[in-house]
Amino acid sequence: LVTRALRGELTIPNWQKFTEAIGRIFTYGKKFDQGQVATYIPQLARIDPKKWAVSICTIDGQTESWGDFRDPFCMQSVSKPFTYAIAIEQLGADYVHSFVGQEPSGRLFNEICLNNVFKPHNPMINAGAIVVASLLYQKEVLSTRFEYSLREFDRFAGGGRISFNNAVFLSERETADRNYALAYYMREHKCYPEKTNIREALDLYFQLCSVSTTTNSLAVMAATLANGGICPLTKDRVVCTIAVRDTLSLMLSCGMYDYSGQHAFKVGLPAKSGVSGAMIIVIPNLMGIALYSPPLDMLGNPVRGVKFAEKLVEEFKFHQY
Numbered sequence: 001l002v003t004r005a006l007r008g009e010l011t012i013p014n015w016q017k018f019t020e021a022i023g024r025i026f027t028y029g030k031k032f033d034q035g036q037v038a039t040y041i042p043q044l045a046r047i048d049p050k051k052w053a054v055s056i057c058t059i060d061g062q063t064e065s066w067g068d069f070r071d072p073f074c075m076q077s078v079s080k081p082f083t084y085a086i087a088i089e090q091l092g093a094d095y096v097h098s099f100v101g102q103e104p105s106g107r108l109f110n111e112i113c114l115n116n117v118f119k120p121h122n123p124m125i126n127a128g129a130i131v132v133a134s135l136l137y138q139k140e141v142l143s144t145r146f147e148y149s150l151r152e153f154d155r156f157a158g159g160g161r162i163s164f165n166n167a168v169f170l171s172e173r174e175t176a177d178r179n180y181a182l183a184y185y186m187r188e189h190k191c192y193p194e195k196t197n198i199r200e201a202l203d204l205y206f207q208l209c210s211v212s213t214t215t216n217s218l219a220v221m222a223a224t225l226a227n228g229g230i231c232p233l234t235k236d237r238v239v240c241t242i243a244v245r246d247t248l249s250l251m252l253s254c255g256m257y258d259y260s261g262q263h264a265f266k267v268g269l270p271a272k273s274g275v276s277g278a279m280i281i282v283i284p285n286l287m288g289i290a291l292y293s294p295p296l297d298m299l300g301n302p303v304r305g306v307k308f309a310e311k312l313v314e315e316f317k318f319h320q321y
């Protein structure tokens with residue numbers, strides 16, 4: 001990093017000017033205090049709604065953070081793109097997509113619905129993510145499947161702060177009637193590999209939703225996607241370029257719940273949100289951004305995260321088109 005900086009080769013040469021501008025967008029985001037914290041998982045209902053954090057990490061590994069960036073939170077659905085990327089890396093796109101589609105569902109993230117060939121619409125909604133969880137490390141026992149998945153998350157984060165929130169996991173599993181219904185409905189339609197243990201697939205899915213991190217580390221994970229699958233901090237190739245391409249394509253079309261079309265139109269950048277208030281934005285070949293603000297809008301996206309993304313592309317020409 002230092003050598004490249006001295007040679008004037010960094011992706012963002014005037015770092016101070018750039019970070020000041022991002023800092024102003026962070027402050028702008030603070031103004032928005034609408035929205036409701038998710039309450040359907042009791043542990044999430046108790047979260048402090050005032051938390052607001054933004055971190056960025058460039059593909060050169062330059063990082064900066066604002067606000068409550070040291071506070072841990074659960075990734076929830078922000079884990080879905082990473083789980084999917086790991087599945088593509090290990091199993092190949094043909095195999096993974098023999099179980100899950102690539103189409104926005106146009107429905108809520110937890111709806112009990114399948115596409116016209118009885119597969120989940122895409123891996124960014126619950127149905128698709130539960131099926132992807134059933135594909136990972138099939139030969140291993142559940143504990144090892146989780147251990148190996150977490151190890152990959154850790155590689156994405158360059159050895160950052162990745163841990164597990166057992167309270168959220170237990171709380172989510174206790175209140176997951178909808179996901180159980182969805183998982184069994186999918187078994188009726190033969191959506192899983194043969195011999196899949198549905199409860200174990202769900203447990204792995206809940207565990208991955210309960211992975212805990214900070215915006216600091218999540219920005220590095222997003223930057224690994226921005227950097228074609230190589231972690232900018234460790235130079236470790238975590239996933240192949242095809243896995244990144246497929247993941248970012250689906251984040252662009254399906255990453256923001258039933259707001260994905262509008263987000264793609266207005267912001268034009270792959271993003272993923274989660275019910276904890278976590279969100280990532282990937283600017284390919286430039287940087288990863290992680291945001292955290294628990295209050296959600298009517299569609300389930302973090303209010304401040306959405307406003308931040310819109311302001312970002314107003315200030316900088318980051319919209320891909």
Ligand code: DON
Nearest residue numbers: 076077109125126209274275
């Ligand atoms: O499956 C659930 O109910 C949640 N834990 C999913 C988390 C989430 O953020 C939903 N997003 N697509």
